[in-house]
Every structure is written in structure tokens, then in C-alpha cells.
Amino acid sequence: MPQSTTSERKWDTRREEKQRRIKSVASMSNGKVLATDDIIPALEKLIAPHDRVILEGNNQKQADFLSRSLASVNPDVLHDLHMLMPSVGRSEHLDLFEKGIAQKLDFAFSGPQSLRIAQLVEDGQLDIGAIHTYIELYSRLYVDLIPNVALVAGYKADRKGNLYTGPSTEDTPALVEAAAFKDGIVIAQVNELVDDEDDLPRVDIPGSWIDFVVVADQPFFIEPLFTRDPRLIKPVHILMGMMAIKGIYAKHEIQSLNHGIGFNTAAIELLLPTYGEQLGLKGKICKHWTLNPHPTLIPAIESGWVETVHSFGGELGMEEYIRHRPDVFFTGRDGSMRSNRTMCQLAGQYAADMFIGSTLQSDANGNSSTVTRGRISGFGGAPNMGHDPHGRRHATKAWLDLITEPNPVARGRKLVVQSVETFQAGNKPTFVNELDAVEVAKQAGMPLAPVMIYGDDMTHLLTEEGIAYLYMAKSDQERRDMIAAVAGITDIGMSITREKVSKLRQEGKVVFPEDLGIRRADATRSMLAAGSVADLVEWSDGLYQPPGKFRSW
Amino acid sequence: MPQSTTSERKWDTRREEKQRRIKSVASMSNGKVLATDDIIPALEKLIAPHDRVILEGNNQKQADFLSRSLASVNPDVLHDLHMLMPSVGRSEHLDLFEKGIAQKLDFAFSGPQSLRIAQLVEDGQLDIGAIHTYIELYSRLYVDLIPNVALVAGYKADRKGNLYTGPSTEDTPALVEAAAFKDGIVIAQVNELVDDEDDLPRVDIPGSWIDFVVVADQPFFIEPLFTRDPRLIKPVHILMGMMAIKGIYAKHEIQSLNHGIGFNTAAIELLLPTYGEQLGLKGKICKHWTLNPHPTLIPAIESGWVETVHSFGGELGMEEYIRHRPDVFFTGRDGSMRSNRTMCQLAGQYAADMFIGSTLQSDANGNSSTVTRGRISGFGGAPNMGHDPHGRRHATKAWLDLITEPNPVARGRKLVVQSVETFQAGNKPTFVNELDAVEVAKQAGMPLAPVMIYGDDMTHLLTEEGIAYLYMAKSDQERRDMIAAVAGITDIGMSITREKVSKLRQEGKVVFPEDLGIRRADATRSMLAAGSVADLVEWSDGLYQPPGKFRSW
Incomplete structure (x- = not known):
């Protein structure tokens, strides 16, 4: 039975506060449209100290007019913000902390700002909540990190707030929904304002989810992060690519997969029409992709290798190519791509046979991290896609292939492949006794070391020495032996005897190129289907329009 | 370099086919609005044999006008459809197969139709692609199960196709996006058509994603699946609820959690304001929830126990209560709830400290399934939320608490609690030597047994006998012993000696109620904060309006 007095608690404090803030900027807005010149005072009124603020630091697309403006507010007015950012990529993102406007940061990726984040943490100017994988951060926006304000970016909006994000839809829907449906305030910067919905190519986010639009002082910053110039692909990448195709992709008949950024995977993409064709693999592997274009x-x-591609985000220069290949890519009825980082991360987690990634450091157990001394770089999507989702229940050939002991209540396993050279630039060994991440965690007061992919989640390790089929390991010790067997002349690689390596090769647990019938001398650049960006343009019939920095002709 | 002849392949076959089909119904449509009476011939033109067709058989909300209409098409015209259905809940869903309109089924849940599915499989009239967890099925819609057509349901649409789903937004956004952005055809049935967007409470799906709307012959079917009448809660549920609160929730300081359907968890919800209050736990546990209302x-x-609730779907009767509690629930600017099964499943996977569920059968290793002889029932969300996501990187007290051997590169672990009575209705033991699912898999030709939650993913087993802290087990054998220790007088429970049980209790690996200071005699219905649906209405100040079947006054 109800207790005597139900509390006199108010149940709509967020809604009331939102209305109060919206009214407070009435003089700076025309309906939902905020004046560009008034953005700084508007942010000072629409945000309050200690708010949780989403800032679409996205992987590529940046709400940079809003981030620059936020970094220019008066810290006496706005301070102690708790920033929720998928990607911390721009210097003003950290100016927020240096100036005392923000204090706490929950994020997923911070590549270019990793050094400065570490310094700010050391100086006590920035508290890290946690480093997440992307969809882990999105999911907390609906649970224990519900935002007060979301600052996002799109190409165009109409006066009702209907938003066309452009091809790089990316994180925007997940970020906006969390604020829009919990009485948070959503502010979208756009490159262009149109009068009416009919003037938009399509609507990616309905106007009823958006509180304010503001035309940015310049088009939002977007970076071609996923373009790899074929000229920079080296023979070692080609050798590793050939091993991957024959020793992993073909062996397990990989149908659906994710490729990350990197020259190793770029090499594989360019070897499919040549080496893959020679092996007769077309139509048999690599049909369905989850990756940026x-x-x-x-x-x-x-x-004709690729049936479908679903993408996390867009890629500069690929817009027209995608528009002309709608059977392959996801496009709207306007013809431009619709990406979606949430759904693509989910697809990469639950619907892909294989994830292949790279790392900077691995310990003897195969735990790897991109966090190295002095740098707190974050993880992006790797932890999500680089593990075996135990919730998966549908079977594919590749997934079943990794069952080593038949059992009716066994489950299959996702392939998690790490592809690394045994030494990094500057002759630093990739394989180390202790990850730098362990020391970084101690210094930053983290409860655990920021490991990107755990050794027990990795199923295959590929180096220029060979492939270790780690899923076959019968014990932790054998696993370490298999890692050492392909770790080259690093200390860890030198710790295993020739006899042990021979035994592992005889058992088929480790293979070297010669075991696969691959001659190192054959791994030359002539194997690549395209040797330059110009070749890619030609392949595309001129539809691919590379950004200037990739043009040399 | 490009090969000599780039193929003359067409790259927009889906787009062209979509346009062809849309034109073919010009005589039956007025813009995007299809005539209700023409729906059967319209479906015969808009769908083609062998198409992959999403049908919003949702957990609660049903596109039942569309499913009834589809089941009435001429099987000579439409046949061999491949149905993609989150939930198979209605008889006409299976009529599709019996009539030869559809042949293949990929699904996630099939509670009420589980018996008939098994029969159709046996008769060769239905081929199961796979049984999925919800977001696994959604993710495949973007990879290897891209749909040709999506049939969904909403409350209202305008003539441009802008859709208001109502509070049970559920799966609709994930289903529509996969079709809308891959040149599939999206048809939404609505209860009401309005002329203009301003007449909609809000827009959940933009009109540019929807190809056709059709007013249904009657409002869509929706079921109050998550309403549990407190009068049916038995003392054993209360005893188990008290153990859960003290021995699991309080012990690990659970902050964020998911509760499923079931009397066990309903009892816990009703014990928080009484027993939880006595233990002084308010404000210390159970603040953030991912569950239906x-x-x-x-x-x-x-x-005042609950800070926030994010929901998979809505619940009939809770609409006004939710509208008046926006600080707790996710609501749109119109005041009605916006649920989202994708984001809530993600939240339950990545942002929750704990999942607690129930099952019908468990084997000695703790593998459990709801698939029993003659029934193919599907899993719903349990496999997704009932496992430890290895991609999680943020730490909470509960997550760290499950680390038993400190190690800087350890990771924490999600709590996966199974709460079961040792015997099911009809005196069937819950604990069995072999899951029925193993035999079902053999008969249906599945590659693996349909296990709902794997034993090695379970961290806690709660029965009326006690709690087994399985995450503490040092070996598979000890794990089996711990399960047996709380398996009561089932064969498996009788297989362990008293001495072993005593030792496990001494080590704190198993606790009985008395070890927690809980007297079985105290577990009475008077402990419940509400003893009836009428009490719940009173607690809600009359805002909760239970459906007729739950009213007895």
C-alpha cells in the first residue's frame, strides 16, 4: 500500500529548466534560428555550470563552430562542464579544460590530442571519467550520462530544425536522441539554412528533435581520415596481405568483415582483384563490408568482389562515387550516403565474421593498446568490434570454424585478427613485456590499464613472420608460445626455441609464408590493383574526387 | 592499374526496381497514401517473390493490418518470401508459411507461436535462417540480410509520410532505416492520417524515409506484456527477491540494471521501498534502469529510488503516468514516451552493471534455454544483455567487484544473474542433465543447440535455496558444484554432498538465506509495497490506467 505521504517532489524539473533556458535567448533567436554572431552569449544562457554537454567531436565531422564558440565563453559564467565526446580531435576541445570551462571528460577516441590530454590530466585540469568504445559511450547517454545539452553538426537545416547531416551522418542520431528525449537542449550548426523542408535533400533528424539551428561562420571541418595513398604501401604490407587472404580470409571463408584504417588492410583491399582473383576467391569471400568508404x-x-558496404561515416572525395554505386552503398532517396556509426558498430559487432585491426604495443599474452607513455589516445571502435560477442546466436561457416572441440552446447567465435609488424617506426619493438598502458593507468589513477584488445579476445595474430592461430591454443602457455613464434627478433620472439616453433608449425598452429606457398620475393608492389591515387580515380571512372592533398598530378 | 574493361555492370538495380514498383501502384495511391481497401493488390505489386521482407512483428506493437493483408495475397503471385521478424507473435505470421507465401524466417522471439513454428519446421514448410537476439538481427539488416521491403506500424502519419510511432517506438527506427537507405520500400500502417506535420504530436521517423502510409482497418494490436499483477507474487518470489537485494544488489552496489518480465523481478521492484528501505539502501543502489515501464x-x-528509466518499448496503461514523470522517463517534447529497442538493448549491454533473467531449463554447467521439446521460442534480448560485453572499458564498483585475481590488465565483468525456482510448473525440474534444446537442434538441423545464456556467461545463480557466486569458481568442476549446491532436490541438486556444500558456504561461494540473515518465515506478501493492481493505481495518484484485464474493482 502507498505510504502515507507521496512526496511533493516535482517530476518535470528538466522540462521546466529547458523552457526557462529557451526563453532566455528569445532576443537572439528567430524561432529556432540562432543568430551566428550571438552564439557565444547564447551558449552562455543555454548551458549552465556543471552541465553534461555532448560535443560532436566526431571521427571526421566536427561541430567546430560550436566548439570554438564554447571555448570562447566566459569561464566565470560557464564552468565545470562535463564533456561527453565521441572524439576529441581539435585543439579547442582541450582549450575548454585549460580555460576552466570544462573539468570532466568522457570520450572514446583522441588520436591527435592524446599527448595534450595526458598533460592536462597530469596538471589536474582534466578529469577523465572513462575511455570508451563508441557505442559504449552512446549507451551511457541513455543511462548514467544523460546529457543536458547536445552540440552537433549538419550540412543543412530548414527553419523548423529539420536536419540534413550529409553523408557523414555518423554519431549525430545517437547523440541527438539522448538529449531530445530527456528534455535536453539540442543545438545544430549547419553550413546552410533553407526556408523549407522541400529545399533539403532529405531529413536525417526530424525538426521536432532540434531546438536551435545556427549557421556556422564557415563550413564544418571534415577530414579524409580513411584515405590511404597506395604509393605508401610497402612490400611488407603486401606480404602480410597475401598471408591474410590465403591463411585467414580463404581458410575460414570470411563473408562479412570490417577493415580499419591502415596500410595493412589497404593492401588487402588492393590485392583482392589481383592475388585474390588468382586464387579463385571472387564471389567466395569478402562480400559484405562494414567500413568507411x-x-x-x-x-x-x-x-565485382563487393556486394554491400555499410559505413560508420563518409569519406571526403567519395561522394559522387557512392552516389553512382547505390547497389553497394547505403544512400538516401536524394542519392547521397547515409552513414550511421551506431548501426555500423553494431553490425561490426554482431553481423561480421571478422575484425582485423592493428596496434602499437602487445604484451606476451597478446593484450594490446594504443595508449603509450605520455599519450592517452582512446580506442574508437576497436574494443567493440575486436571481441567475440557472446550474445551472437546465428551461425556462419567462419564462426563455426573456430570451434575446436565439438560439443552441442558450444558456440562459434568471431575472428579477431591483429595485424602488426614486429617493430614500429623508430625501431621500437611491438612486442613488450609490459604495456606502457599499465604505467599510464597508475599515473592517471585509472582503476585498470587502458587495454584496447585483450589477448584472450584475439583469435589470429599476423606479423611479417607468419600467422599464429591463437584460437587453437590449448593453454595460456601455448598461446604465449604461439605469439612468440611470430614475434620476430623482439625479446619476446627470441624467447622461444626453434624446436617449439617447428612443433607449432607441424601442428598447423603457426604458419610461415612458405607454409602457405607464398614466396616473400613475390610480394611486390606490382601485385597491387592500384599503385597510386590517380589509379584509384581511373578505376572509378573519374567519380572519385580525391582531396587536394592526395593529388600529385 | 584498372583492368582493360570495367564491367558494364548496372549499379542501381535496386533503385530502378523500387521506382518500377512504386509506379505500378499509382492507381491505388494518392501521393504516399495507399487506399486501405487496396492494400492486398498493392502488396502484390510492391513485393516480389523471394524478397526479403521485414514485418514489424514487434515485442508489443504489431503491424497487424499489414501482416493480415500479406497473409491474404495470392501465393501464386507472392511466394518464397524471406521474412525478417524481430518477434513472431501472431497466427497470421505463420499462415504466411502454411500458405506458401513465405518460406524462410529469421527472427528473434516467438513466445506465443513457438509450438507452431516447430511443427512447420518439421513439416518442411518453414526454414529457419537463425534465431537471433534482437540487435543481432537488426545489425544483419545492414550487412547480409538487407531487406527489400519493410512493413511497420505507427500511431499517426501525415501525407508526406512523417511518422509518429507513439510511445512504443521500439524497433521501428532500426527496421525502417535499413530499407529506406538501401532502396527498399517502406510501408507504414497507421491508426490515423493527418494532413500536415503540425497535426502530429512529434515526428519519430522523417517522411523522406517512408514510401507509403496506409490507414489500418483498426488500430494496431498492442499487448501489455510487461504488467505483472502483484496478487500473483508468491512468498517464494519474495524470499528470492530479498536474497537478490541483500546478497547481490547491495553486495555489489548495483547502480544500473535491467529487469525482464517475470514475477521474480516484479517482487524485487516491490520490495525496494520496503525491505530495501529497511536495509538503508535508498540512493545507494538501483538508480538507473533499462526496462519497459x-x-x-x-x-x-x-x-524516490529511481533516477532514470530508458525503455525498449511502451506499456499499455502507463502512458499518462510516464507523461507526468519526465524527469524519470524518456519523453518527446509532446510529452509522450519515446522508447527505442536498439538503444535500450545497447544500454543493457554496455551501460548496465547487471542483467537478471529467468529461464525454463539449465544444465549442470549452467547453460540455459527457453527452447524446450516441441517449442522453438527464440531469445529476445536475453543473449545480448545476458553476457559480459568484452568491449566495455568503463569501470563501476560492481563491474570491478567481480575481478577475483587482481592484475593490471584484468577487466571487470558484468553481472549476469539467473533467478530460477528449482522446479517449474508441473513439477518439472529446472536443472536437467541435457537441455531439450540439444535434441531440438538435432531435429531441426541447426548447427548448434539454441542456448539462451551460456553457463560461462552467468555470474550468479539465484534459487529459492540460495545464491551461487559463480564468478568465484576456480574451475569448471567447482562451478558445477556451486550450481548443484543451490539446485534443491533435483537430481543435479542431490548429486552434491553436504560436506561440499558446507565448504562452499564457509568460503562464501554459496550462501543460503540464513547466511544472509534472512528468515524464510519473514518472506510474506506483507513485505510488498503494493499487493494488487489497485494499489499500483493508488501509488500513481491515478495516473496509471491499467487495461481492463488487470482491473478487478
Whole structure:
């Protein structure tokens, strides 16, 4: 039975506060449209100290007019903000902390700002809540990190707030929904304002989810992060690519996969129409992809290898190519791509046979991290896609292939492949006794070391020495032996005897190129379907329009 | 370099086919509005044999006008459809197969139709692609199960196709996006058509994603699946609820959690304001919830236990209560709830400290399934939320608490609690030597047994006998012993000696109620904050309006 007095608690404090803030900017807005010149005072009124603020620091697309404006507010007015940012990529993102406007940060990726984040943590100017994988951060926006304000970016909006994000839809829907449906305030910067919905190519986010739009002082910053120039692909990448195709992709008949950024995977993409074709693999592997629209995938698409691609985000220069290949890519009825980082991360987690990634450091157990001394770089999507989702229940050939002991209540396993050279730039060994991340965690007061992919989640380790089929390991010790067997002349690689390596090769647990019938001398650049960005343009029939920095002709 | 002839392949076959189909119904449509009476011939033109067709058989909300209409098409015209259905809940869903309109089924849940599915499989009239967890199925819609057509349901649409789903937004956004952005055809049935967007409470799905709307012959079917009448809660549920609160929730300081359907968890919800209050736990546990708006959560909300609730779907009767509690629930600017099964499943996977569920059968290793002889029932969300996501990187007290051997590169662990009575209705033992699912898999030709939650993913087993802290087990054998220790007088429970049980209790690996200071005699219905649906209405100040079948006054 109800207790005597139900509390006199108010139940709509957020809604009331939102209305109060919206009214407070009436003089700076025309309906939902905020005046560009008034953005700084408007932010000072629409945000309050200690708010949780989403800032679409996205992987590529940046709400940079809003981030620059937020970094220019008066810290006496706005302070102690708790920033929720998928990606911390721009210097003003950290100016927020240096100036005392923000104090706490929950994020997923911070590549270019990793050094400065570490310094700010050391100086006590920035408290890290946690480093997340992307969809882990999105999911907390609906649970224990519900935002007060969301600052996002799109190409165009109409006066009702209907938003066309452009091809890089990316994180925007997940970020906006969390604020829009919990009485948070959503502010979208756009490159262009149109009068009416009919003037928008399509609507990605309905106007009823958006509180304010503001025309940015300049188009939002977007970076071609996923373009790899084929000229920079080295023979070692080609050797590793050939091993991957024959020793992993073909062996397990990989149908659906994710490729990350990196020259190793770019090499694989460019080897499919040549080496893959020689092996007779077309139509048998690599049909369904979850990845950004890599230009290096163009030759494989044009040769009929690729049935479908779903993307996390867009890629500068690929817009027209995608528009002309709608059977392959996800596009709206306007013809431009619709990406979606949430759904693509989910697809990469639950619907892909294989994840292949790279790392900077691995310990003897295969735990890896991109966090190295003095740098707190974050993880992006790797932890999500680089693990075996135990909630998966549908079977594919590749997934079943990793069951080593038949059992009716066994489950299959996702392939998690790490592809690394045994030494990094500057002759630093990739394989180390202790990850730098362990020391970084101690210094930053983190409860655990920021490991990107755990060794027990990795199923295959590929180096220029060979492939270790780690899923076959019968014990932790054998696993360490298998890692050492392909760790080259690093200390860890030197710790295993020739006899042990021979035994592992005889058992098929480790293979070297020669075991796969691959001659190192054959791994030359002539194997690549395209040797330059110009070749990619030609493959695309001129539809791919590379950004200036990739043009040399 | 590009090969000599780039193929003359067409790259927009889906787009062209979509346009062809849309034109073919010009005589039956007025813009995007299809005539109700023409729906059967319209479906015969808009769908083609062998198409992949999403049908919003949702957990609660049903596109039943569309499913009834589809089941009435001419099987000579439409046949061999491949149905993609989150939930198979209605008889006409299976009529599709019996009539030869559809042949293949990929699904996630099939509670009420589980018996008939098994029969159709046996008769060769239905091929199961796979049984999925919800977001696994959604993710495949973007990879290897891209749909040709999506049939969904909403409350209202305008003539441009802008859709208001109502509070049970559920799966609709994930289903529509996959079709809308891959040149599939999206048809939404609505209860009401309005002329203009301004007549909609809000827009959940933009009109540019929807190809056709059709007014249904009657409002869509929706079922109050998550309402549990407190009168049916038995003392054994209360005993188990007290153990859960003290021995699990308080012990690990659970902050964020998911509760499923079931009397065990309903009892816990109704014990928080009474027993939880006695233990001084208010404000210390159970602040953030991912669950449907259970009426039995009302007393905990009203007593100030619950900070936030994000929901998979809505619940009939809870609409006004939710509208008046926006600080707790996710609502749109119109005031009605916006649920989202994708984001809530993600939240339950990545942002929750704990999942607690129930099952019908468990084997000695703790593998459990709801698939029993003659029934193919599907899993719903349990496999997703009932496992430890290895991609999680943020730490909470509960997550860290499950680390048993400190190690800088350890990771924490999600609590996966199974709460079961040792015997099911009809005196069937819950604990069995072999899951029925193993035999079902053999008969249906599945590659693996349909296990709902794997034993090695379970961290806690709660029965009326006690709690087994399985995450503490040092070996598979000890794990089996711990399960047996709380398996009562089932064969498996009788297989362990008293001495072993005593030792496990001494080590704190198993606790009985008395070890927690809980007297079985105290577990009475008087402990519940509400003893009836009428009490819940009173707690809600009359805002909860239970459906007729739950009214007895």
C-alpha cells in the first residue's frame, strides 16, 4: 500500500529548466534560428555550470563552430562542464579544460590530442571519467550520462530544425536522441539554412528533435581520415596481405568483415582483384563490408568482389562515387550516403565474421593498446568490434570454424585478427613485456590499464613472420608460445626455441609464408590493383574526387 | 592499374526496381497514401517473390493490418518470401508459411507461436535462417540480410509520410532505416492520417524515409506484456527477491540494471521501498534502469529510488503516468514516451552493471534455454544483455567487484544473474542433465543447440535455496558444484554432498538465506509495497490506467 505521504517532489524539473533556458535567448533567436554572431552569449544562457554537454567531436565531422564558440565563453559564467565526446580531435576541445570551462571528460577516441590530454590530466585540469568504445559511450547517454545539452553538426537545416547531416551522418542520431528525449537542449550548426523542408535533400533528424539551428561562420571541418595513398604501401604490407587472404580470409571463408584504417588492410583491399582473383576467391569471400568508404576499396568494388558496404561515416572525395554505386552503398532517396556509426558498430559487432585491426604495443599474452607513455589516445571502435560477442546466436561457416572441440552446447567465435609488424617506426619493438598502458593507468589513477584488445579476445595474430592461430591454443602457455613464434627478433620472439616453433608449425598452429606457398620475393608492389591515387580515380571512372592533398598530378 | 574493361555492370538495380514498383501502384495511391481497401493488390505489386521482407512483428506493437493483408495475397503471385521478424507473435505470421507465401524466417522471439513454428519446421514448410537476439538481427539488416521491403506500424502519419510511432517506438527506427537507405520500400500502417506535420504530436521517423502510409482497418494490436499483477507474487518470489537485494544488489552496489518480465523481478521492484528501505539502501543502489515501464516499478519511483528509466518499448496503461514523470522517463517534447529497442538493448549491454533473467531449463554447467521439446521460442534480448560485453572499458564498483585475481590488465565483468525456482510448473525440474534444446537442434538441423545464456556467461545463480557466486569458481568442476549446491532436490541438486556444500558456504561461494540473515518465515506478501493492481493505481495518484484485464474493482 502507498505510504502515507507521496512526496511533493516535482517530476518535470528538466522540462521546466529547458523552457526557462529557451526563453532566455528569445532576443537572439528567430524561432529556432540562432543568430551566428550571438552564439557565444547564447551558449552562455543555454548551458549552465556543471552541465553534461555532448560535443560532436566526431571521427571526421566536427561541430567546430560550436566548439570554438564554447571555448570562447566566459569561464566565470560557464564552468565545470562535463564533456561527453565521441572524439576529441581539435585543439579547442582541450582549450575548454585549460580555460576552466570544462573539468570532466568522457570520450572514446583522441588520436591527435592524446599527448595534450595526458598533460592536462597530469596538471589536474582534466578529469577523465572513462575511455570508451563508441557505442559504449552512446549507451551511457541513455543511462548514467544523460546529457543536458547536445552540440552537433549538419550540412543543412530548414527553419523548423529539420536536419540534413550529409553523408557523414555518423554519431549525430545517437547523440541527438539522448538529449531530445530527456528534455535536453539540442543545438545544430549547419553550413546552410533553407526556408523549407522541400529545399533539403532529405531529413536525417526530424525538426521536432532540434531546438536551435545556427549557421556556422564557415563550413564544418571534415577530414579524409580513411584515405590511404597506395604509393605508401610497402612490400611488407603486401606480404602480410597475401598471408591474410590465403591463411585467414580463404581458410575460414570470411563473408562479412570490417577493415580499419591502415596500410595493412589497404593492401588487402588492393590485392583482392589481383592475388585474390588468382586464387579463385571472387564471389567466395569478402562480400559484405562494414567500413568507411575507403578509396582503396574501389578496385575490388569495380571488379565485382563487393556486394554491400555499410559505413560508420563518409569519406571526403567519395561522394559522387557512392552516389553512382547505390547497389553497394547505403544512400538516401536524394542519392547521397547515409552513414550511421551506431548501426555500423553494431553490425561490426554482431553481423561480421571478422575484425582485423592493428596496434602499437602487445604484451606476451597478446593484450594490446594504443595508449603509450605520455599519450592517452582512446580506442574508437576497436574494443567493440575486436571481441567475440557472446550474445551472437546465428551461425556462419567462419564462426563455426573456430570451434575446436565439438560439443552441442558450444558456440562459434568471431575472428579477431591483429595485424602488426614486429617493430614500429623508430625501431621500437611491438612486442613488450609490459604495456606502457599499465604505467599510464597508475599515473592517471585509472582503476585498470587502458587495454584496447585483450589477448584472450584475439583469435589470429599476423606479423611479417607468419600467422599464429591463437584460437587453437590449448593453454595460456601455448598461446604465449604461439605469439612468440611470430614475434620476430623482439625479446619476446627470441624467447622461444626453434624446436617449439617447428612443433607449432607441424601442428598447423603457426604458419610461415612458405607454409602457405607464398614466396616473400613475390610480394611486390606490382601485385597491387592500384599503385597510386590517380589509379584509384581511373578505376572509378573519374567519380572519385580525391582531396587536394592526395593529388600529385 | 584498372583492368582493360570495367564491367558494364548496372549499379542501381535496386533503385530502378523500387521506382518500377512504386509506379505500378499509382492507381491505388494518392501521393504516399495507399487506399486501405487496396492494400492486398498493392502488396502484390510492391513485393516480389523471394524478397526479403521485414514485418514489424514487434515485442508489443504489431503491424497487424499489414501482416493480415500479406497473409491474404495470392501465393501464386507472392511466394518464397524471406521474412525478417524481430518477434513472431501472431497466427497470421505463420499462415504466411502454411500458405506458401513465405518460406524462410529469421527472427528473434516467438513466445506465443513457438509450438507452431516447430511443427512447420518439421513439416518442411518453414526454414529457419537463425534465431537471433534482437540487435543481432537488426545489425544483419545492414550487412547480409538487407531487406527489400519493410512493413511497420505507427500511431499517426501525415501525407508526406512523417511518422509518429507513439510511445512504443521500439524497433521501428532500426527496421525502417535499413530499407529506406538501401532502396527498399517502406510501408507504414497507421491508426490515423493527418494532413500536415503540425497535426502530429512529434515526428519519430522523417517522411523522406517512408514510401507509403496506409490507414489500418483498426488500430494496431498492442499487448501489455510487461504488467505483472502483484496478487500473483508468491512468498517464494519474495524470499528470492530479498536474497537478490541483500546478497547481490547491495553486495555489489548495483547502480544500473535491467529487469525482464517475470514475477521474480516484479517482487524485487516491490520490495525496494520496503525491505530495501529497511536495509538503508535508498540512493545507494538501483538508480538507473533499462526496462519497459513496468507498473510494478511505480512504488519505487514514487519513493524516490529511481533516477532514470530508458525503455525498449511502451506499456499499455502507463502512458499518462510516464507523461507526468519526465524527469524519470524518456519523453518527446509532446510529452509522450519515446522508447527505442536498439538503444535500450545497447544500454543493457554496455551501460548496465547487471542483467537478471529467468529461464525454463539449465544444465549442470549452467547453460540455459527457453527452447524446450516441441517449442522453438527464440531469445529476445536475453543473449545480448545476458553476457559480459568484452568491449566495455568503463569501470563501476560492481563491474570491478567481480575481478577475483587482481592484475593490471584484468577487466571487470558484468553481472549476469539467473533467478530460477528449482522446479517449474508441473513439477518439472529446472536443472536437467541435457537441455531439450540439444535434441531440438538435432531435429531441426541447426548447427548448434539454441542456448539462451551460456553457463560461462552467468555470474550468479539465484534459487529459492540460495545464491551461487559463480564468478568465484576456480574451475569448471567447482562451478558445477556451486550450481548443484543451490539446485534443491533435483537430481543435479542431490548429486552434491553436504560436506561440499558446507565448504562452499564457509568460503562464501554459496550462501543460503540464513547466511544472509534472512528468515524464510519473514518472506510474506506483507513485505510488498503494493499487493494488487489497485494499489499500483493508488501509488500513481491515478495516473496509471491499467487495461481492463488487470482491473478487478
